[in-house]
Amino acid sequence: MSPSMxxxxxxxxxxxxxxxxxxxxxxxxxxxxxxxxxVFILGYLFVHGARSLNWNFFTKLxxxxxxxxxxxxxAILGSAKLLLVATFxxxxxxxxxxxxxxxxxxxxxSFLVRYVTDLLxxxxxxxxxxxxxxxxxxxxxxxxxxxxxxxxxIMMIPxxxxxxxxxxxxxxxxxxxxxxxLGASKSxxxxxxxxxxxxxxxxTGIMLNLARVAGETAPLLFTAFGNxxxxxxxxxxxxxxxxxxxxxxxxxxxDWHQQAxxxxxxxxxxxxxVNILSRIILAQKGPALR
Amino acid sequence: xxxxxxxxxxxxxxxxxxxxxxxxxxAGDEIAIAVTFLSALTVILVTAVLVFELYRKSAISRHAFGxxxxxxxxxxxxxxxxxxxxxxxxxxxxTALAMIIGIPLGVGAAIFxxxxxxxxxxxxxxxxxxxxxxxxxxxxxxxxxxxxxxILQQIVPPVQDKLSWIPIFSGPxxxxxxxxxxxxxxxxxxxxxxxxxREVILxxxxxxxxxxxxxxxxxxxxxxxxxxxxxxxxxxxxxFLALARAMGETMAxxxxxxxxxxxxxxxxxPGYSIAAxxxxxxxxxxxxxxQGALIELGLVLxxxxxxxxxxxxxxxxxxxKKGTS
Numbered sequence: 001m002s003p004s005m006x007x008x009x010x011x012x013x014x015x016x017x018x019x020x021x022x023x024x025x026x027x028x029x030x031x032x033x034x035x036x037x038x039v040f041i042l043g044y045l046f047v048h049g050a051r052s053l054n055w056n057f058f059t060k061l062x063x064x065x066x067x068x069x070x071x072x073x074x075a076i077l078g079s080a081k082l083l084l085v086a087t088f089x090x091x092x093x094x095x096x097x098x099x100x101x102x103x104x105x106x107x108x109x110s111f112l113v114r115y116v117t118d119l120l121x122x123x124x125x126x127x128x129x130x131x132x133x134x135x136x137x138x139x140x141x142x143x144x145x146x147x148x149x150x151x152x153x154i155m156m157i158p159x160x161x162x163x164x165x166x167x168x169x170x171x172x173x174x175x176x177x178x179x180x181x182l183g184a185s186k187s188x189x190x191x192x193x194x195x196x197x198x199x200x201x202x203x204t205g206i207m208l209n210l211a212r213v214a215g216e217t218a219p220l221l222f223t224a225f226g227n228x229x230x231x232x233x234x235x236x237x238x239x240x241x242x243x244x245x246x247x248x249x250x251x252x253x254x255d256w257h258q259q260a261x262x263x264x265x266x267x268x269x270x271x272x273x274v275n276i277l278s279r280i281i282l283a284q285k286g287p288a289l290r
Numbered sequence: 291x292x293x294x295x296x297x298x299x300x301x302x303x304x305x306x307x308x309x310x311x312x313x314x315x316x317a318g319d320e321i322a323i324a325v326t327f328l329s330a331l332t333v334i335l336v337t338a339v340l341v342f343e344l345y346r347k348s349a350i351s352r353h354a355f356g357x358x359x360x361x362x363x364x365x366x367x368x369x370x371x372x373x374x375x376x377x378x379x380x381x382x383x384x385t386a387l388a389m390i391i392g393i394p395l396g397v398g399a400a401i402f403x404x405x406x407x408x409x410x411x412x413x414x415x416x417x418x419x420x421x422x423x424x425x426x427x428x429x430x431x432x433x434x435x436x437x438x439x440x441i442l443q444q445i446v447p448p449v450q451d452k453l454s455w456i457p458i459f460s461g462p463x464x465x466x467x468x469x470x471x472x473x474x475x476x477x478x479x480x481x482x483x484x485x486x487x488r489e490v491i492l493x494x495x496x497x498x499x500x501x502x503x504x505x506x507x508x509x510x511x512x513x514x515x516x517x518x519x520x521x522x523x524x525x526x527x528x529x530f531l532a533l534a535r536a537m538g539e540t541m542a543x544x545x546x547x548x549x550x551x552x553x554x555x556x557x558x559x560p561g562y563s564i565a566a567x568x569x570x571x572x573x574x575x576x577x578x579x580x581q582g583a584l585i586e587l588g589l590v591l592x593x594x595x596x597x598x599x600x601x602x603x604x605x606x607x608x609x610x611k612k613g614t615s
Contacts, residue, residue, distance in 0.1 A: 019510060020508035023510045024406060027398040027402035028406070029398075030395045030399040033395060033399075034399045034480050034484060035418045035419055038418050038419065039418070041430075045433075096325060096326045096329035096330075097326065097329040097330040097333055100329060100330040104327070109330075113331075113334060116333055116334050117333055119600060119603075122531075123538070124537070124538025124591055125540060126540045126565045127340075129572075130572070130585055131339075134344075134347050154336060157333060157336065185318060187318040187322030191322075211424065215428065216426070217426070217541045218540035218541055221569055221572065225573065245428050245429070246428050249432045257436065261432070264428075267426060268429055272424060272425075275421055275424045
């Protein structure tokens with residue numbers, strides 16, 4: 001304490017108290033700002049997107065350039081197909097890998113898997129797109145739903161592993177011991193007791209994971225590419241909602257901008273809906289798992 | 291329960307080796323371990339193949355330009371000259387801006403949520419902020435183009451009139467700029483900084499706070515001089531994670547940065563970023579060299595984000611260890 005402070009204690013106290021009040025208020029303002037952004041985004045998309053949303057959006061193909069109207073039915077189906085491929089790529093590997101880490105793992109190899117998983121999770125999505133491009137599009141010489149789905153599927157693996165590991169670990173040890181005391185092998189106990197007990201969490205994890213990759217645009221730009229028509233089968237370029245939003249947003253047409261808002265609203269409603277629902281399920285089931 | 295123990299309902303061994311094999315199969319532990327082990331191994335393999343593919347497919351560009359690829363400023367697909375510096379510059383500048391805006395806001399909000407807000411308010415606001423992390427980046431970009439750019443076009447020019455003697459604020463402002471991209475990125479990294487920092491701050495033991503308060507410190511002094519230093523590694527980890535996120539972010543940046551491969555000294559000028567140039571040009575890249583150069587850019591981006599991410603994980607891990615001991 002300097003002499004001046006000691007000589008003049010009330011002023012010092014007032015200074016410290018006002019710094020306290022100012023800084024605490026500032027942190028509150030930071031919070032309001034951060035939370036306000038989401039409210040703003042939601043509100044804006046709702047006002048702009050929901051207003052021009054109509055039945056055509058879900059049932060019609062895009063119209064040729066220059067004509068107004070039309071919809072994004074092909075993009076909605078395309079997104080669904082991409083997510084289906086992604087699920088088949090990402091969920092089995094992620095889920096089984098999670099089972100290994102939670103039930104059989106331990107030691108250096110598990111640490112390595114966890115670390116690499118975290119690194120893979122941090123790989124920019126555009127780089128995943130390049131990867132899917134080099135392993136599928138380049139040899140096949142054409143864009144396809146498969147390539148896009150592969151890119152999204154690989155992006156799902158890290159989260160799938162970590163979430164299944166976590167939910168399996170939350171199953172009480174007593175359940176494992178009980179079933180093994182009845183004579184079940186370890187794998188039988190896992191399959192018939194542990195996994196069913198963790199089912200709600202595991203499914204929620206997959207839903208959250210799907211919601212996350214459903215909005216990914218960058219890895220699809222040069223894998224699934226885009227398509228203004230239906231995309232039969234799995235071997236052709238396919239439209240998807242996020243890429244449609246991007247293409248329409250940077251186009252010079254007002255009608256397309258309007259449709260980009262609608263598509264953004266639909267995508268955001270889906271993504272946030274799944275997120276909110278999952279959190280409610282987890283909040284209800286969570287304590288029981290622990 | 292239909293799932294009774296396998297050791298009991300296994301058929302009696304009657305057929306010699308085949309039956310013995312069948313029995314082992316029903317017990318299944320080895321198989322289960324093998325299958326799940328292979329899946330775990332797949333993650334490592336996928337990552338290895340990813341690195342290998344990026345390295346191999348960029349060979350043509352690496353051989354053609356060598357290290358000068360990273361410091362050359364010419365990006366000319368027509369003449370086949372490729373230099374990455376304008377993109378590296380853009381990525382660094384936009385990321386730095388995002389951190390300058392995002393760190394104080396994020397850490398401030400995390401402090402409020404962890405230290406001051408009543409539990410119910412804190413958890414509901416954190417929920418809102420975590421939902422913000424789930425908003426797809428293309429939607430942030432959409433709002434960037436149609437909402438933020440018009441607003442910035444109102445705000446920036448008057449401010450520029452006062453500050454145009456500073457080089458980084460000089461020049462005409464078209465709306466799309468490095469600055470706009472930085473602001474958009476700041477919004478996108480906020481939820482990462484806030485949610486991780488909040489958890490780290492919440493995990494600081496209460497006796498630390500009580501000790502400081504008992505010595506007569508104010509609430510803010512306790513937070514700033516005791517709690518935050520205690521949690522600093524974890525907060526740093528959250529910042530590194532956000533940094534990696536910002537550098538790899540593609541769509542929102544592509545939509546607002548202006549996509550102009552120049553090194554502009556003004557923040558108000560359009561620029562470009564590594565991720566954005568890949569997004570824009572990859573699908574139309576004709577010729578092996580062009581494609582190779584773009585893949586090499588991907589390799590650069592991959593390398594940098596992996597380094598930053600690896601550091602972040604170690605930081606967060608070391609805080610977690612300190613917390614449990």
